[in-house]
Amino acid sequence: xxxAFYLPLGGERWRATxxxxxxxxxxxxxxxxxxxxxxxxxxxCSPREDMLVGRITVDILGAIPVGDLELRSxxxxxxxxxxxVEAALTAGGREVARAQAWRVLRTTQEVAPAQRSAPPLPxxxxxxxxxxxxxxxxxxxxWRFTSGALGRPGPATAWTRLRHPITPDEPATAxxxxxxxxxxxxxxxxxxxxxxxxxxxxxxxxxxxxEAAGEWVCLDAQTSMSPGGAGLATSVxxxxxxxxxxxxxxxxxxxx
Numbered sequence: 001x002x003x004a005f006y007l008p009l010g011g012e013r014w015r016a017t018x019x020x021x022x023x024x025x026x027x028x029x030x031x032x033x034x035x036x037x038x039x040x041x042x043x044x045c046s047p048r049e050d051m052l053v054g055r056i057t058v059d060i061l062g063a064i065p066v067g068d069l070e071l072r073s074x075x076x077x078x079x080x081x082x083x084x085v086e087a088a089l090t091a092g093g094r095e096v097a098r099a100q101a102w103r104v105l106r107t108t109q110e111v112a113p114a115q116r117s118a119p120p121l122p123x124x125x126x127x128x129x130x131x132x133x134x135x136x137x138x139x140x141x142x143w144r145f146t147s148g149a150l151g152r153p154g155p156a157t158a159w160t161r162l163r164h165p166i167t168p169d170e171p172a173t174a175x176x177x178x179x180x181x182x183x184x185x186x187x188x189x190x191x192x193x194x195x196x197x198x199x200x201x202x203x204x205x206x207x208x209x210x211e212a213a214g215e216w217v218c219l220d221a222q223t224s225m226s227p228g229g230a231g232l233a234t235s236v237x238x239x240x241x242x243x244x245x246x247x248x249x250x251x252x253x254x255x256x
Contacts, residue, residue, distance in 0.1 A: 004168040005033045005140065005180075012041075012071040019164050021066055021136025023187075029064040030137035031183035034089055035204055036166045036176040037071065038099035041087035043175060045073040048103070051083065053175055056101035057205045058183075064089070064096045066136075081105045118218050118238035119146045121159050126150075132195065140164055141181060148188065155222040156188040161215050174211040178237055181217050182206050182247040185235035189221035198256055199223070199231050201249035206237070208245035216240055225253055 006014040014037065022030035035058045042053065070090045077084035083103040089096050122144040129151060138150075141160050148156025160181040166172050172180070183204050190199055220236040231251030237244050
């Protein structure tokens, strides 16, 4: 088994490995790894050390197969202080995901650090119950819950750490680490029984006010649902020093 989420095939072609497999169907990827791969493309597209990603939205345009993908990226709106960058993934000639990210100039202004602290990092990992679920992504991430649990309805808080790099021989960047797990906010905080209901997110939006430090990323997630409406999952994203941003996912809520 390859020790990465994606293997290079040359040029901008990539092969998804077992680690990308989502929990419901072994043919399709979880949304986290492709979001991280798109984030990597954004970072490498006309890169600038004086900028960071302030907001990135990933639109999932269809089921993303665990197979071969082609990646492209471009700068849509260049600028001295802000830039809009786009990246897209195709599979079999069909576009399956697209990301647009605003890169903003790094601030030099002295500001007081955030006062809110992250929850303590538990000493041991949380075992996951995989009955009826497909393995792959779930085992490729280390989970340490401080409240709630995967598969238990209600808000949840979990520390996460990638067990594998996104691409071989290349440590995951701060943006990639965040995007690889931010798509799990709805999964850990669902308000309904996972075995009876879908709450699928066609998009993920992450706003960042600084880059995450270290390998651990915390999701403090909750889901809101209203009768006759859609769902909304939101996550406070933190590293060991405190919050780095927020993630949000619009949800389709429907019986399985």
